[in-house]
Each structure stands twice: as C-alpha cells, then as structure tokens.
Amino acid sequence: MDKVKILSNSxxxxxxxxxxNCFENADEAWLATAFLKSSGLNLLLPSINKHLDTNKPLxxxxxxxxxxxxxxxxxxxxxxxxxxxxxxLYLDKAEDKQKVFxxxxxxxxIGDKGIIISGSANITNGGLTGNxxxxxxxxxxxxxxEWKEAISYFNQLVEPKKADLVTLLIINRYQQFYNEQxxxxxxxxxxxxxxxxxxxxxxxxxxxxxxxxxxxGYEEDxxxxxxxxxxxxxLLDEIVNTEKLPQRRFEEIIDxxxxxxxxxxxxRSGSLLRLRFDVYKGKKQFTALVKFIKENQTLPASKVFxxxxxxxxxxxxxxxxYVTEIMMTYQSSRFANLNSNPIKVLKEEAGVYYKSQSxxxxxxxxxxxxxxxxxxxxxxxxxxxxxxxxxxNDIYWRLKEEGKIK
Numbered sequence: 238m239d240k241v242k243i244l245s246n247s248x249x250x251x252x253x254x255x256x257x258n259c260f261e262n263a264d265e266a267w268l269a270t271a272f273l274k275s276s277g278l279n280l281l282l283p284s285i286n287k288h289l290d291t292n293k294p295l296x297x298x299x300x301x302x303x304x305x306x307x308x309x310x311x312x313x314x315x316x317x318x319x320x321x322x323x324x325x326l327y328l329d330k331a332e333d334k335q336k337v338f339x340x341x342x343x344x345x346x347i348g349d350k351g352i353i354i355s356g357s358a359n360i361t362n363g364g365l366t367g368n369x370x371x372x373x374x375x376x377x378x379x380x381x382x383e384w385k386e387a388i389s390y391f392n393q394l395v396e397p398k399k400a401d402l403v404t405l406l407i408i409n410r411y412q413q414f415y416n417e418q419x420x421x422x423x424x425x426x427x428x429x430x431x432x433x434x435x436x437x438x439x440x441x442x443x444x445x446x447x448x449x450x451x452x453x454g455y456e457e458d459x460x461x462x463x464x465x466x467x468x469x470x471x472l473l474d475e476i477v478n479t480e481k482l483p484q485r486r487f488e489e490i491i492d493x494x495x496x497x498x499x500x501x502x503x504x505r506s507g508s509l510l511r512l513r514f515d516v517y518k519g520k521k522q523f524t525a526l527v528k529f530i531k532e533n534q535t536l537p538a539s540k541v542f543x544x545x546x547x548x549x550x551x552x553x554x555x556x557x558x559y560v561t562e563i564m565m566t567y568q569s570s571r572f573a574n575l576n577s578n579p580i581k582v583l584k585e586e587a588g589v590y591y592k593s594q595s596x597x598x599x600x601x602x603x604x605x606x607x608x609x610x611x612x613x614x615x616x617x618x619x620x621x622x623x624x625x626x627x628x629x630n631d632i633y634w635r636l637k638e639e640g641k642i643k
Contacts, residue, residue: 239381242374244354246366252358253280253365255374256343259352260284263345265294267391268360271339273299273306276362278313289321298327298395299360300338301411304418310360311408327400328407340394341372344387351377351384440616442586446632447617459620459627465503466623469494469566472503477528487520494562504566505630506558506576515554522551527563534567538607539600541572546600557595561603569623573610575603579629581642586632587613 244255260266260281266288278285288295297314299306311328318324329338341364343354356372358364377384394400401407472490476482495509496502502510516523526548533541545560552559557575564572573579575595583589589609592598598606610625619625636642 239383240376242376244356244372244374246358246368246370251366252354252370252372256281256354256365257284259343259345259347259354260288262347263288263293264348265346266296267342267344267388268295268297269299269340269342269391269394270297270360270364271300271302271305271337271341272359272361272364273297273310273314274359274361275307275310275313277360277365278310280362280365281360282313285317289317289324292321292323294323295321296325296327296391296395298329298391298400300329301331301414302329302337302339304415304422306411306415308408308412308415311403311411312405315403315405315408325395326403327395328403328411329394329400330398342387342391344391346379349379351379351381351387353377353384353387355387440587443613443617443632446586446635447628449635450628450631453631455627455631459624462505462627463623466566466569469503473527473531473563473566476524477531482520482524484517484520487523488517491516491523504562505626506562506574508576509558509562512554516552516559519552519555522548523555526552526555526560530560530563531567534564534572537604538564538572539604542598542603543600557598561595565622565626569621571607571622573607573622574626575606578633579610579626582629582632582636583609585636585641 242255244250244252246252257280261284285295295318299311306328311326314326318326331338341356341358343352345352353375354372356370358368358370358372364370375383379385472493476487476490479486491513492500492502494502494504495506495513496504497510497513526545529544529548530541533544541564542560545564546557549555549557549560561572561575565574575598577594580591580593580595583591591606592602607622610622613619614621614625617628619628633642
C-alpha cells in the first residue's frame with residue numbers, strides 16, 4: 238500500500254533533508270526543477286557526487302524561463318556529468334511562448350520501491366530550506382501505475398523536441414539571456430511597498446452610488462456602450478489591417494471613435510475630440526500604436542501602458558486617454574480607462590488617491606490602478622472595466638451637480 242507524506246520547510250523538516258535521505262540509498266534518480274541555482278545545488282552536491290561516483294543513473298532537467306536558472310549551476314553539473322554515461326543534464330527549450338516550464342518533481346528508485354516528491358520546491362536554497370514550500374511525497378512500488386505515469390511524464394519533458402542535452406554551447410547561448418534578465422530582475426521587488434493596512438477603501442459611498450446608478454436605466458446605457466466599443470474594435474482593426482488606408486477614411490474613423498461637433502463618439506472620453514484635427518496628421522504613428530496594443534494585449538498592463546506612452550508621444554493631439562481607450566477596447570476585462578474623471582471619483586468616494594493626471598502615471602502605477610478597479614468590480618459585481626467606467630462617469634457628473642468637484 239502506498240505511503241503518503243506531507244513535506245514543508247518547517248523547523249523540524251525540510252525538502253533538503255528528505256531529498257538527501259532519498260539519495261543515500263537510491264539506485265536511480267530523476268529531478269525536474271523549474272529553476273536551478275547554485276545555492277540549492279550546493280546543498281545537494283555531496284549526495285549527487287556520491288551517487289555519481291558509484292555510477293548510478295541520474296537525470297536532471299531544468300528550465301530557462303525568466304532567466305532564473307543560473308549558468309554557473311549548469312556548468313557545474315555539466316562538468317560532473319561529462320564522463321558519466323548513465324547521467325544526463327537537460328535544459329528545456331522554452332520555445333512555446335504560451336507555456337512556462339514549471340515542474341518540481343523528484344523521483345528516486347530504491348530497488349523495487351519508488352519515491353515521488355512533487356510540489357512547489359525548486360532546487361534553490363529557498364526552495365529546499367527557507368521558503369514557504371509544500372510537497373506531497375508518495376512511497377510506492379515501481380510496478381504501480383502512478384510510478385509508471387510519473388516516469389513517462391519525465392521522459393516527455395526530456396524528449397529532443399522539448400529539451401536540449403546540455404553542452405557548453407547551450408550554456409553559453411543561455412548565458413546571454415540570463416544576463417539580460419538579471420538586469421531586469423535587479424529592478425524587481427519581492428514584496429510590495431505598501432502593507433494591507435496602508436490601503437483604506439471606502440465601499441459605503443460607492444455602494445450607495447451603485448443603487449442610484451442601477452435604478453437609472455443603466456442596463457440600456459451599458460448595452461449601448463458595449464455595442465459602441467465592439468464597433469470601435471472593428472474600426473481599430475480596420476486601421477491595422479488595411480494596408481493602404483486612405484487618409485480620408487482614417488479621419489472618418491477618428492471622428493467615429495472620438496466624435497465630432499454635434500455627434501457623440503463611440504468612446505466616452507469627451508476631451509478626445511478637441512484636438513482630433515492634429516491626430517489626423519499622425520496616421521502612421523496612430524496605426525503603430527493600435528497595432529502594438531492589439532498584438533500585445535495579453536502582456537501585463539504595465540508593459541502595454543509604458544510602450545503605449547512612448548508611442549502616443551509621437552502623435553500630436555493625442556494623450557494617454559487615447560492609449561487606455563484603445564487598451565480597454567481590446568481588453569475590457571483587464572485594462573481600465575484612465576482619465577481625470579475616475580481619478581476624482583476614486584478620491585472623493587472611495588478614499589483612493591492617485592496622481593491627478595494620467596500623464597504622470599507610469600506602468601506600475603497603471604497596473605496597480607487596474608488591480609484596484611478589478612477589486613472594485615468584484616466587490617460591487619460590475620461586469621468589467623467598461624461597466625466600471627460607466628459607473629464612475631455617472632458618479633462624476635452627479636458629483637459635479639452636487640458641487641463636490643469642479
């Protein structure tokens with residue numbers, strides 16, 4: 238009968254000790270780790286060396302996503318494995334942009350017994366000893382179906398079409414990507430600047446406003462707005478997909494999007510139409526902006542916003558309200574519209590303070606803003622960013638009528 242053990246990095250137990258104990262008697266071992274670092278490898282090296290010295294098979298596969306695996310660790314294992322015909326080191330190819338190599342699987346065969354460890358721990362110092370990690374350990378037999386399936390899964394990970402057998406050339410090629418990502422990681426933070434207690438959302442006022450909003454025929458207005466943004470998306474697609482879009486047609490599309498004298502636009506940001514004549518002159522630059530957002534709409538909000546900010550600076554008469562309108566048109570579930578109206582509403586009605594104008598936002602600011610709007614949507618059961626924008630716009634004009642904002 239299989240034995241199951243829960244493993245965590247607690248005071249009395251950790252992944253390192255359990256794995257080292259497995260190595261002691263193992264006849265064969267298989268390790269799959271998303272991230273491999275020297276700090277973790279050094280903890281296992283005494284047992285790995287002992288295992289290799291007795292010419293017992295060992296296969297290790299690791300990933301290169303995010304450049305977190307360290308070339309130094311790859312080189313050390315490469316040198317150890319070089320003259321060991323029964324042992325292999327693999328590096329996942331990372332060629333599928335839609336998938337991240339993320340398994341944490343440790344398997345040991347001791348005679349006819351098999352041990353499977355799988356959970357959250359990578360081969361890093363934190364993963365094996367210090368971080369909050371959790372794994373399930375199963376002691377079974379090598380004739381058991383779970384063992385056979387686990388071995389089959391590992392073998393799939395190291396198929397030639399998925400992974401490279403590590404050579405010095407492979408390591409040197411990966412080194413460049415590692416160096417580039419190291420610079421990026423140097424700017425990242427492991428914990429937020431603000432604690433939970435630093436935020437003070439006030440939902441009471443928003444909930445009271447929501448009742449008024451929903452009692453004022455909001456569904457008809459929201460349905461119309463949804464249709465308008467669907468039309469806007471088709472127009473943006475036309476700009477991107479038409480190889481030689483006539484200037485006259487481009488101007489007609491801009492008018493349809495932002496409105497013109499006596500005619501409302503598909504987008505609701507009223508300030509857009511004021512400088513639309515200047516935007517007419519930037520057809521090429523505007524097309525580049527739309528194309529970038531459309532093709533990269535699945536990226537984090539911060540990255541799309543930052544690049545959009547660069548591109549819109551090349552378009553006379555256009556600002557960040559254009560960028561976020563385009564973003565929300567393509568991804569109303571992820572990207573929020575950003576202009577002075579919702580900023581003022583959040584400050585007045587929810588106690589949430591942001592920079593006064595969208596031009597002062599950077600990508601991180603905008604990503605946090607989107608997360609806040611998402612939380613508000615979830616709390617108030619708003620469908621998406623589009624409905625949130627309609628709701629905030631309704632509040633804004635009521636606050637104007639009440640004289641609470643200028």
